[in-house]
Amino acid sequence: MAGRMARLTAALVAMPGIIVAVVFGVSGAARLISGRPLIWPPTDVTLSEAVALRDQGEVVRQIMMGSDPNKRYIVRSVFRDDEEVALTPLEAAVITREPYIVDLVVDYGASVNGRNAATLQCLAVGVRQETIRRYLVDLSGEADCEGVELPWRP
């Protein structure tokens, strides 16, 4: 009886460590062999999704691989659950409310010009990001939000 209890105790003590070692060991081996772990592997995202998720490395990778930083891409369930919306990387960057992401997308080739300046500035107003709005004004001049249709409802 005492021996059975001792074995049970030892098994209970060992189990969490064994589970962690086996689960992450197999995942780690997969990472070393194939470059892709089984636990928390990289997921496929569009360029605008990478921007929306503030994944700077992925943004740079996709642009280096030839993605156009001025095109519109689908963004799924990032800003709101069960939402699917088509945004340019710059629009997604403005919605993140993070100036460094806007800066990154501009640094890597996205243009702010007469065609998108009003949309971007009005989007910045919509998400209440004055720093980003001023940055965009510096790049393209002040735009009027009257009658501007936004690609995403703030």
Place this chain on the structure above:
Amino acid sequence: VTIARPAAAGWALAAMMALALAGSVYAIPIQVDDSVDVIVRSAGFTSVGAAFVDGLYNSRTILRPLKQVRTKLLLDLGNALGGRYHAAFRGYHALIAALLIVLFVYVARVRSWPDVAALALALTVLTGMQTFTGLVREAYPVNHFLLIALYVLLMLAIARSRGGWIADAASIALFMIGTLTLESGVLLWPIAAAGYMAGQRGISRWGLAGMTAVAIGYVALRVGYLGMEGAQLGERATGFGAGALSSADQIQRFGDNPVPLYIYNVLMAAISVLLSQPESGQWTIVEAWRAGRVTPVFWVSIGSSAATTALIAWSMCGRAPSGHRRWTDPIPLVFLAGLAANAAISYAYAKTEIMSVAGVLYALAAFAATRELLGRTQRRGAAIAVAVLLACVASAWGVRSAGLHFKLRHGAFDARGEWAAVLPPDARDRWPHDPAIVALLTRMKQEAVMTRSATATALPRNYQRWWGED
């Protein structure tokens, strides 16, 4: 046969844990912060000797010439591999991390099935400790704290060997390498001495004498020849109570008499290993409590550490079959000496990684204590209570150990993202002027960015409640 099978199970467990760690560490790109400047600097050295000499003279407070030597060697290896710098630097880091696990298991010496269970728990303690995260998440570009932790285990392995002049020479060489890698290398001496006091004779008196001579030579080199200073008051921000003190705050409050701050730092450094609080000198749970945000990570980490520390204390206070107190056994005594010495060198400011040696020894002490408890025959009621308590503690450490991999995914995400600011295509005026450096950075950036990792910001936010803000 009864010994071989548990030993094989122990090694299988070690192999899985080492693979897990190596896989997560290798996925982290070379970091820009703290690494790229060092690598670029190494690229300017014409030889390994030049890197060593530069490491002797490039600072008034730190003496780490072998860190530069390793960086230079790994850079040369990356060049020899045709520009595969990730394989060289990150492969080396992953290899050292895996070796640490292997050496830990070697030092633990698994002999029975209860030992295997104790080892499984101890490996989660080792990898789940907050002092361990920095060893594998950060690189400078070679994590010298990890190297010192590895050397400590190597020293213990030598101390437990049969000894002889080769063991003595190896311990002296290891001590020299450790001290010239990082200041924490001096911890190897008290650990070897504690092993000797506990009856281990793998390192003889002559070996210890040789290490003492090296220690004296090290001080003479630092202070006498190079005129270096120790860590100064206000060298960097440090936690104090529930808040933190900036460098200016420290000088303002403790400029006349820094001793109270130093005593606080030493005590809190030791307590942080035993309780997982404070974090870098700061009692973060107090702030979380005030803000009404005490997430499960606090209960899991403090609860598991407090229970494990109680288990270790119980084991140390007990008597071995021969009648002597268990705290005089090799593992407990080395842990106590390592904890005290490690805390002492943290006097100037609190930093979690500095206590990493004590963290590794704590995991070894947890192994010894759990083995002791599992080996006891108890009455039914007590046995059930022990089983429930140990199951809870082991589960909590399992959660913490899994959390390490979560933090390493965050580390990979952050490190990859840092490269976006290097060589920005629309700001060529900010690029280095040397074409060779531009070529080196271009290649490293390409490798880092192309190494895909999980998008940490897309992982469920609930994970952070259990594994901590990253």
